[in-house]
Amino acid sequence: MEKNRLEAFSDGVLAIIITIMVLELKVPHGVELEALIPVLPVFLSYVLSFLYIAIYWNNHHHMFHATKRVSGGILWANLHLLFWLSLFPFSTAWMGENHLAPIPTAAYGVVLLMAAIAYYVLQQTIIASQGRDSLLKSAIGRDWKGKLSPVLYLAAIPLAFVSPWIASGIYTFVALIWLIPDRRIERALGTQEH
């Protein structure tokens, strides 16, 4: 039951984050199609962030599917992850409203990086609490996506000062490699449960 409540709270926070980001899509004053042009970069940032929050929700979902017991450490590692994800509406709006200026684009990457680290810490905390026969550990395997993502963010942050388009291209690329849901966990669980 404890696990259910942690999942419900996380779902609530993620549902709110993903939805209030849309409040940054300020309603344009004009009624011409051109009135939408300044909204476009904000809209594209929104799409990217929606994708990221959706991926986090999806992976969070799979991760806790492979978790039986919730400890105090897991609770706080989870809240730490939610903290960084809660900064998405801010970093998304700053990047979007400034049409991908270098510093806001780099700042967006910093939030992505911190969220990725927080996710990794949460994952390790769960694995540590599960001990040797950790279902999650065997499920994630070598976890190349989890290890590659922060490296790519780290590369993208300085590259934002060369070209924000390269940086945001990397952010989009990382989202796309995650879009494929973590079938490894599904498979590992499948051999145990289904």
Next chain:
Amino acid sequence: MEKNRLEAFSDGVLAIIITIMVLELKVPHGVELEALIPVLPVFLSYVLSFLYIAIYWNNHHHMFHATKRVSGGILWANLHLLFWLSLFPFSTAWMGENHLAPIPTAAYGVVLLMAAIAYYVLQQTIIASQGRDSLLKSAIGRDWKGKLSPVLYLAAIPLAFVSPWIASGIYTFVALIWLIPDRRIERALGTQEH
């Protein structure tokens, strides 16, 4: 359990969308009854969008009642639907604040159309994953509402440039034909479960 969490997350997002739309009802500065007049078109747009989100929640509810297992594909098809529904507050406010100007009214229809397509894709994804004896497939039958709605939206979008009143009349008409909850699914489930 997986299904419960998908439902809980969707309920959360829909509850937030339906509620934050009301934030676009800007509190008027005046204290006279006339101060409510400029709020009226925003209010009517809010009523229409409230109805649409309520219908989507209701049908989503019935659809997942007829769904046993959730796959990765269903998760993403569901998030895709939530994405388009999350644009309702924006499109509602743009249409309402501009007193049904042609382009915002057409844009509202585009969001309705994309949400209807996303709902259809989600439905087909569930049916495909359920295989030959799909409970959902037999429940929805010929699905004339699901097929008629996008056609009507497609007609309404260009008609918004002739008269926004015709377009918004069609949007309202489609909402009304959906208001009758999907008794077919209730019936099909009834013969199996109750």
Next chain:
Amino acid sequence: MEKNRLEAFSDGVLAIIITIMVLELKVPHGVELEALIPVLPVFLSYVLSFLYIAIYWNNHHHMFHATKRVSGGILWANLHLLFWLSLFPFSTAWMGENHLAPIPTAAYGVVLLMAAIAYYVLQQTIIASQGRDSLLKSAIGRDWKGKLSPVLYLAAIPLAFVSPWIASGIYTFVALIWLIPDRRIERALGTQEH
């Protein structure tokens, strides 16, 4: 399970309504204690509306505790109630920001009245669907609170034009008579279940 999802969605909407109302408490620009004075009427309106939403949540909770099956009619009667409750942030802010001017104070009463009617309709829909041995019907008994409240709102609305203080006094009085949770339902359930 159907009932659970209706409750979860209603809880979500009520939780959001009760919380976003606080966004109307605009952060004052000054740092003196006097800076809080213009916030005071908005704050008091917030307290009253918080109380009302809390009472609705509480009674909704008891009502569905005495409900076993959810029909399409109940779903829509519930959404109808949520619609009127969703207007609380708007009517609260309009009344509060205008320091209880007559028309906003009357408008607040209209929203209260419509919500009370919607609650009554929901209750009757549940009772009708439960048939002769309706647990809810026996639980609410003569339902004097449910019948008195709309009468008091109806009296308060025109009185807002005489004195907004009388009207808001009546709104507060009705909240206080509801504050006592519906022990009748608890008792009726208690004899059956506990």
Next chain:
Amino acid sequence: MEKNRLEAFSDGVLAIIITIMVLELKVPHGVELEALIPVLPVFLSYVLSFLYIAIYWNNHHHMFHATKRVSGGILWANLHLLFWLSLFPFSTAWMGENHLAPIPTAAYGVVLLMAAIAYYVLQQTIIASQGRDSLLKSAIGRDWKGKLSPVLYLAAIPLAFVSPWIASGIYTFVALIWLIPDRRIERALGTQEH
């Protein structure tokens, strides 16, 4: 089941409070790093308030884990706690936007104090309803944190007029002593259930 719904509603409200606070992080107009400087005190206030809401959620979680039955009194004591917590976004923004001016900093402490008192009242209401063998009572033991916190807030409020830094230092200190989750309850439950 009653308990589940109270927990779900509380989770919803807490999830919304923790997330809408981020809306006070106004997106800066500039694109330079310096544009973030005025955001910094708001950001630090946000971090502190996030921590507090997370602690309340965590302790609320443990408290209701040790609660079997929910009475009307508990429902209202819980809503009373949620009311004070709902003022966090307001008090956080007022303190943050004014760079810890004395009165806003003291006001932040008043809200902290009222929430602590509300938490204490809720705890006592649960213990009273559980009677002599109260699981919660034995779990919290001497409850030195619960008794020390309001005393520290009471000291910090006047100290805000001497130096807001001392006051906010005390607020941070109290948060840190709570950060350690209530292992006593975990232990007490552990001996009973696990």
